[in-house]
Amino acid sequence: MNPHPPPGVVFGTRRRIAHGVPVVTKQQPEDEGLVARMQSGDFDAFEEFFNTYKRPVYTTALAITRDPFLAEEILQDCFVKAYRVRQRLRTDCSPLPWLQRVTTNLCYSRIARRRAVAEPLTALISNLVADLTSRPDQIAESREIIEVLQRGIDALPPKQQTAVILYYLHGYSLAEAAEIAECNVGTMKSRLHYALKALRALLPAERRAPAGAAKVSTGEL
């Protein structure tokens, strides 16, 4: 085993090194020394740690569960766990990837997978197609398309769902998302690809894009 793990690797060092994930989570100036202070028993540091990272953790939990109360419970569990294992947290890199990983694991262990029910979804798509004939421009950007996508996101397998949330909601880079999900960049790309493919398949062809936006102009490239 490599005796010098790259910085940015918080937990699961062996696997991560084997994947050769690029180092992406350098410690930010604002959280420099925060973990070290926590480890030395500084309670104020833990509060600061909570306030620094509560937002991204809560956002991930809420995006996965869609339940504010459950998301808050998961937020609390995540930080309680961080406090308990604070002595094992790396001090030379950001703890955020680890927190996000714990959050996603807590989410999927707490909630039963909520598969989209085929019947209402089919009915919803049929309604969309019916509406399309009457008001194509307005309907195409209606809330219902978003609702179809929301159900589609819920129906995604957990790994693809996590990939979509990390990449498209949080805006992490591929390497950062891969680091959080403990996979390599190629796998992360693949998960996103299949997630988009699944979501696109949910929408009928005529409704996949808002009117007027379905064609890319060559000038944009």
Place this chain on the structure above:
Amino acid sequence: MSCRRARREILEHFRFRQELGPSSSAHLEHLVGCADCREEVGIDRALVEQLRRALQERVEGHAPSAAAWDQVRQRTIDRPSRPLGARVLQWGRLFPAAIAGVLMFAIATVSQEGLSQGSQSPQPAGQVQQLDTAAAVDDTPDWEPPWWMKYRTRPPVPTIAGGPMAAQLPDMLGTSADMPPVSGRLQ
């Protein structure tokens, strides 16, 4: 260039914010001349935009409550640390279960040892042939399996040394009377 190759390159550009390099010019040229590909790429781009909106809607207007930190603090910092005695007591509750496990393992090991030793008793040469024929056809085992044997996933291996099966072995194998003595267990 095929539509498939061109779309793959351009879609990656939109999906993963990848830079278009000099090698992408051929793909772009294809896109300029192919309305189907332009539409396909446009649909994909719009899907990504809609997906971002959908995800944003999930979290908009929500934030952790002010009580969240108080709850976390109660479960961590304010939680009274248990004295050593209480922790020992907690582990002490597991002591009877641990003792029971060790005893069961010991009994199982001893029984297994006894069974192995009994089946490996030495046999004088030629004794196999001198066994009574009536006894040879008696299938009744001369030992009672221990109670735990019924919980084994594999049935017990029949022993042949000293048992009734030993007498049948020469017939089964078709060997002559000068066959060396058999002992041990069939594998």
